[in-house]
Amino acid sequence: MKVQIDPERCQGHGRCYDLAPGLFGDDDEGYGQVLGDGEVKPDQEQAARLAVLNCPEHAIDLVQEA
Amino acid sequence: MAADDRFTEPFRGAADEPPPGIRSEIITGPVADWATDFSHLEPEWAADPYPIQDDLRQRCPVAHTERFGGAWLPTRYDDVAAIAYDTDRFSSRSIIMGNYRPPLDLAPLGGSPPISSDPPIHHHVRKLLLPAFTKAAVARQEPGTRAMCHALIDALGDRDVVDAAADYAQHIPMRVIAAMLGFPPQDGPRFREFVENTLEGINLPPDERVARMETLFEYLYAQVQDHLASPRDDLTTYLINAEIFGSKLEAEHVVGAMALLLIAGIDTSWSAIGSSLWHLARTPADRERLVAQPDLLPVAAEEFLRAYAPVTMARLVKSDMSWRGVDMKAEDWILLSFPAANRDPAQFDRADEVIIDREVNRHAAFGLGIHRCVGSHLARMELRIALEVWLERVPEFTLADPAAVTWSAGQIRGPRALPLRIGLPWLACRRCRPYSTWTRSTATGSSPSRCRRRCAGCSAVRSRRRRCGRRA
Numbered sequence: 001m002k003v004q005i006d007p008e009r010c011q012g013h014g015r016c017y018d019l020a021p022g023l024f025g026d027d028d029e030g031y032g033q034v035l036g037d038g039e040v041k042p043d044q045e046q047a048a049r050l051a052v053l054n055c056p057e058h059a060i061d062l063v064q065e066a
Numbered sequence: 067m068a069a070d071d072r073f074t075e076p077f078r079g080a081a082d083e084p085p086p087g088i089r090s091e092i093i094t095g096p097v098a099d100w101a102t103d104f105s106h107l108e109p110e111w112a113a114d115p116y117p118i119q120d121d122l123r124q125r126c127p128v129a130h131t132e133r134f135g136g137a138w139l140p141t142r143y144d145d146v147a148a149i150a151y152d153t154d155r156f157s158s159r160s161i162i163m164g165n166y167r168p169p170l171d172l173a174p175l176g177g178s179p180p181i182s183s184d185p186p187i188h189h190h191v192r193k194l195l196l197p198a199f200t201k202a203a204v205a206r207q208e209p210g211t212r213a214m215c216h217a218l219i220d221a222l223g224d225r226d227v228v229d230a231a232a233d234y235a236q237h238i239p240m241r242v243i244a245a246m247l248g249f250p251p252q253d254g255p256r257f258r259e260f261v262e263n264t265l266e267g268i269n270l271p272p273d274e275r276v277a278r279m280e281t282l283f284e285y286l287y288a289q290v291q292d293h294l295a296s297p298r299d300d301l302t303t304y305l306i307n308a309e310i311f312g313s314k315l316e317a318e319h320v321v322g323a324m325a326l327l328l329i330a331g332i333d334t335s336w337s338a339i340g341s342s343l344w345h346l347a348r349t350p351a352d353r354e355r356l357v358a359q360p361d362l363l364p365v366a367a368e369e370f371l372r373a374y375a376p377v378t379m380a381r382l383v384k385s386d387m388s389w390r391g392v393d394m395k396a397e398d399w400i401l402l403s404f405p406a407a408n409r410d411p412a413q414f415d416r417a418d419e420v421i422i423d424r425e426v427n428r429h430a431a432f433g434l435g436i437h438r439c440v441g442s443h444l445a446r447m448e449l450r451i452a453l454e455v456w457l458e459r460v461p462e463f464t465l466a467d468p469a470a471v472t473w474s475a476g477q478i479r480g481p482r483a484l485p486l487r488i489g490l491p492w493l494a495c496r497r498c499r500p501y502s503t504w505t506r507s508t509a510t511g512s513s514p515s516r517c518r519r520r521c522a523g524c525s526a527v528r529s530r531r532r533r534c535g536r537r538a
Contacts, residue, residue, distance in 0.1 A: 011434075011436065012196070012438060013442060014201055014443055017201070018201075026200060026201060028200070030196055030197075030200040050425060053425075054426060056429065056430055056434055056438075
C-alpha cells in the first residue's frame with residue numbers, strides 16, 4: 001500500500017504531516033509531501049487512513065499495489 | 067540608506083473625498099425571517115447562531131437577505147465548499163460583508179492581499195507569505211508563546227473569578243503577531259481597537275467606518291517608516307523588501323498585507339481559545355478528561371475548531387446567474403459560513419455534539435481551496451499551547467455567570483467576556499501536575515514572608531510573597 005498526494009488539490013492544511021509524520025512532510029511553503037516512496041508499513045496503516053480521512057481537500061489517496 | 071519613495075508620501079486619509087465604491091442602505095433591527103432577512107450582526111446570531119443555521123439548512127439551505135445591498139447564506143457543507151472552490155464565479159475582492167463594496171478595479175489584488183485576491187495573481191501574492199507560516203516556522207514562536215501563557219496566568223493573581231477572554235485568550239495571538247510583525251508589544255490595546263473597527267461596527271455610518279480604518283492605516287504607515295529607518299528580521303521588513311516578478315510591492319500592497327496579518331491574526335485565535343475554554347468550563351467531563359490526558363489535546367482542539375469555528379468569510383458574485391436553484395445577481399454578497407458547514411449532519415456524524423476524541427474530522431474551520439488560512443499552523447500552535455498551559459495551571463474552572471458571557475458580533479465569533487470561577491487553591495503544582503492542589507499554610511494578608519502554599523501532592527512550597535504583600 002502506498003500514499004499519494006494530489007498536488008493540485010493540496011492547500012497546505014498540514015493534517016497529513018500532523019497525523020502521520022512518518023509518511024508525510026512539508027515543503028518550504030507548507031504543502032504536504034510524501035516521504036520517500038510512500039510505502040505504508042503495516043504499523044503505519046492506521047496513521048495513513050487518518051491522514052486520508054482528515055484531509056479537508058481530499059488530496060490524499062491510499063493506493064493498493066498490484 | 068536611500069529613502070524608499072514608495073512610502074515617502076505621508077498617508078493621507080480620504081476625509082475630503084470618500085473612497086469610490088458602492089454603498090448600500092444600512093438596515094438594522096430584529097430579523098423577520100432568517101430565510102429572507104438574515105443578518106449576522108443581530109444579537110440573536112451573536113449569542114447562538116447554530117440553531118438558526120440548523121433551521122436554515124433544513125428549510126432554506128441558501129438563505130437570502132435584502133440587507134447589505136443583497137446577500138446569500140449557504141448553510142450546507144457542499145454549498146460552502148462549492149463556493150470556496152469556485153473562484154471563477156465568486157470573487158474575494160471584499161471578504162468582510164457590510165454596506166460598502168470596494169470599487170471593481172480593486173480586483174484582482176484587493177485591499178488586503180492575498181485574502182482579498184483572485185487568481186491568477188493570488189498565487190504569487192500568497193507565495194510571499196507561506197514560508198513565514200509553515201509548521202516549522204511557527205514552531206519557533208512556541209517557547210515564547212508558552213512562557214507568555216504562564217506569565218498571563220501568573221498575572222491573574224489570587225482572584226477567584228477571572229475573565230479568560232480579556233485577561234488570557236486575547237493577549238496570546240496579539241503578542242505573537244506583534245512579535246512576528248515587529249510592532250511594539252505595548253501597542254496591544256491599539257490592536258484590539260483596530261480589530262473591533264475592522265470586523266465589528268459594520269453597520270456604522272460609512273464616514274465613521276472610513277475614519278476608523280484610517281487610524282489603522284496611519285499606524286501601519288508609521289510602522290513601515292520605523293522599519294525603513296531600522297530594518298530588522300521580521301515580517302514588516304520582509305514585506306517592504308519582498309518582490310513579485312522582479313519588482314518591489316506597491317505601498318498599498320505592503321500595508322494591506324500587514325493589516326491582514328494583524329487583524330486576521332488576533333481576533334480569530336482569540337475566539338478559538340475563548341470558545342474552547344467556554345466549552346470546557348461548562349462541560350466538566352471533557353475538562354477532566356483533558357486534564358488527565360493532555361495527549362488528547364491536539365485531537366480535541368480540532369473538534370473545538372470544527373464545532374466553534376470562529377471564522378466566516380465573504381465573497382462577491384461576479385455576474386448574474388442561477389446557482390443551485392437561486393437567482394444570484396452580480397455584486398450580491400455570499401456570507402461563506404464555515405461554522406455552518408462544520409455542523410452539517412450530511413458531512414459529520416453527530417454534527418451538533420462536541421466529541422473531543424473525534425478521530426475523523428474533515429472540518430473547514432480554516433477554509434477550503436486556495437484561500438486556506440495562511441496562519442492555520444500558527445493558530446493551531448497558539449490554541450494548543452494556550453489550552454495546554456491553562457489546563458495544567460488551572461485544572462478546575464466553571465462559568466462564573468453564564469449570562470455574563472458575551473460574544474462578538476460579525477464574521478469572527480468568539481467570547482469577548484468570559485468570567486470563569488477558578489478553583490482555589492488553583493495553581494496546579496508544576497512538579498506533580500495535574501491533580502495537585504495547594505493549601506495555604508498561612509492566611510492571605512499575613513506578613514508577606516510567611517504567606518506560603520503547600521502542594522498536597524508533593525509538599526512543594528510556593529511562596530506568594532510579592533502578591534500577598536500587595537494585597538495585605
